[in-house]
Amino acid sequence: MIESWAALVGVVSVVVATLAIGTWSLRFSRTTSDFLVASRSVRPALNASAISGEYISAASFLGVAGLVLVFGAEMLWYPVGWTAGYLVLLVLVAAPLRRSGAYTLPDFAEARLESRTVRALCSLLVVVVGWLYLLPQFSGAGLTLRAAVGLPTWVGTTVVALVVLAGVAGGGMRSITFVQAFQYWLKLTALLIPAMVLLAVWVGDGATNPADIAPVGSAAGTDTSWSLPIGAGTQGLYATYSLIIATFLGTMGLPHVVVRFYTNPDGRAARRTTLVVLMMLAAFYLLPPIYGGLGRVYADRLGDLDQSDSLVLELPRVMLPGIGGEILTGLLTAGAFAAFLSTASGLTIAVAGVLGQDVTGRRFGRVRLSGISAFRVGACLAVVVPALLAFTTLEVGVARMVGLAFAVSASTFCPLLVLGIWWQGLTAPGAVAGLLVGGIGSGVAVVWTLFEISTTGWPAVLLGSPAAWSVPAAFLTMVVVSRATRGRTPAGTRRFLVRLHTPEVVPLDRG
Structure with missing residues (x-):
């Protein structure tokens, strides 16, 4: 039974608009380079909108409000970290990565270290990382249709998987760029208009100030106060700083984020793109905490939510019963679905590009025409596996799952990129050792969280928030092993680093 026709109309409208824009932009996708990096011709304004569109995922649209509802203001570290991560990326990675000439992260790693193993x-x-990040997108889509429309959870997962696969396999990066740019502005509008209306309702009700609320009560079932660090005491401080490390450093290693900087014409455009992204994300992340604060005010009316991630979708009908609340719910549902589609599309492109290149055995610097077919096969694999996992009974909060993806990214690709770009001494054995230490360490934490393995005390804290120890361990391992194997430094390292750090306006000696 359909619970909200307005929400259903919102979902259908987003799907139709996504397919229409994707179909229109297919005419621009002709070569393998178009599919992988849009032929490196995306200008900063369009690219910033597309990056913001794919970066604002289910965790941003739904998860932040749910976390603020349950745990309070300390959860604002999530949006702060997600935004500030782009500042770190701007300073350390954006321009050099674009100048590398790579198509994917593995391309960069092989070119820098001259190692097929790396x-x-x-x-x-x-x-x-791509599958780990795709899982909450598909799960969140099912949650959204169930909470807002009343459809089974598998419907939302299936719809997102099919639409994403059609868009990515049909036109690749060139096509998805236009779609994601549109979806950013849709998501911003979908949160902004209801937030303004609901704030007006709150003022009219004369309700309690959200900052004065302590426990949420039955809506979230927690006694965590509004302003303490995550948890309390030393363990709480550790978890807070671990979250900061994961979000600040994890951004630069996310596959769908990194691949976007290969689409810029040059390093200068990559830096300009990052600056615009910072402004766009800052504008968006002002909005989700409003829903979390209002959720605390109206907690007694919300009842017992199945998942706090559904707060954004439930709140309008609670605060504004009738047709007004239904319309706002429809708009929010459309925005949430756009979040799933845009982020899932970016992740699918990143994973498909890697799978497709490795399947064809392409050597760095040469792209075969058959790469388009391989890319499409990779896109199918990229979508099917996490979609099937989303059909299981695994129930982890959207923002929590995305936080784990950031922790894995920060523990692996962040050390590789920072040392690979800024330190001449990095060797292939050092990179392999560091990737294994960071990947296995953070990977154990992911498995522990997904399967809810019973642990208490410090072991539970360390596994639940691994970045504070796994990131330093990965950096230290790369440095120590590289120094022990300094004879394995690639012969072309100095020339490659000069290429990374030389602006395009400065001619390089090709002799």
Whole structure:
């Protein structure tokens, strides 16, 4: 039974608009380079909108409000970290990465370290991080249709998987760029208009100030106060700083984020793109905490939510019963579905590019025409595996799952990129050792969380928030092993680093 026709109309409208824009932009996708990096011709304004569109995922649209509802203001570290991560990326990675001439992270790793082993390991990690990040997108889509429309959870997962696969396999990066740019502005509008209306309702009700609320009560079932660090005491402080490390450093290693900087014409455009992204994300992340605060005010009316991630979709009908609340719910549902589609599309492109290149055995610097077919096969694999996992009974909060993806990214690709770009002494054995230490360490934490393995005390805290120890361990391992194997430094390292750090306006000696 359909519970909200307005929400259903919102979902259908987003799907139709996504398919229409994707179909229109298919005419621009002709070559393998178009599919992988849009032929490196995306200008900063369009690219910033597309990056913001794919970066604002289910965790941003639904998860932040749910976390603020349950745990309070300390959860604002999530949006702060997600935004500030782009500042770190701007300073350390954006321009040099674009100048590398790579198509994917494994391409960069192989070119920098001249090692097929490092490339293979990076390819595996890209797939793991991509699937880990895709899982909450598909699960969140099912949650959204169930909470807002009343449809079974498998419907939302299936719809997102099919639409994403059609868009990515049909036109690749060139096509999805236009779709994601549109979806950013849709998501911003979908949160902004209801937030303004609901704030007006709150003022009219004369309700309690959200900052004065302590426990949420039955809506979230927790006694965590509004302003303490995550948890309390030393363990709480550790978890807070671990979250900061994961979000600040994990952004630069996310496959769907990194691949976007290969689409810029040059390094200068990559820096300009990042600056615009910072402004766009800052504008968006002002909005989700409003829903979390209002959820605390109206907690007694919300009842017992199945999942706090559904707060954004439930709140309008609670605060504004009738047709007004239904219309706002429809708009929010459309925005949430756009979040799933845009982020899932970006992740699928990143994973498909890696799978497709490795399947064809392409050597760095040469792209075969058959790469388009391989890319499409990779897109199918990229979508099917996490979609099937989303049909299982695994129930982990959307923002929590995305936080784990950031932790894995920060523990693996962040050390590789920072040391690979800024330190001449990095060797292939050092990179492999560091990737294994960071990947296995953070991977154990992911398994522990997904399967809810019973642990208490410090072991539970360390596994639940691994970045504070797994990131330093990965950096230290790369440095120590590289120094022990300094004779394995690639012969072309100095020339490659000069290429990374030389602006395009400065001619390089090709002799």
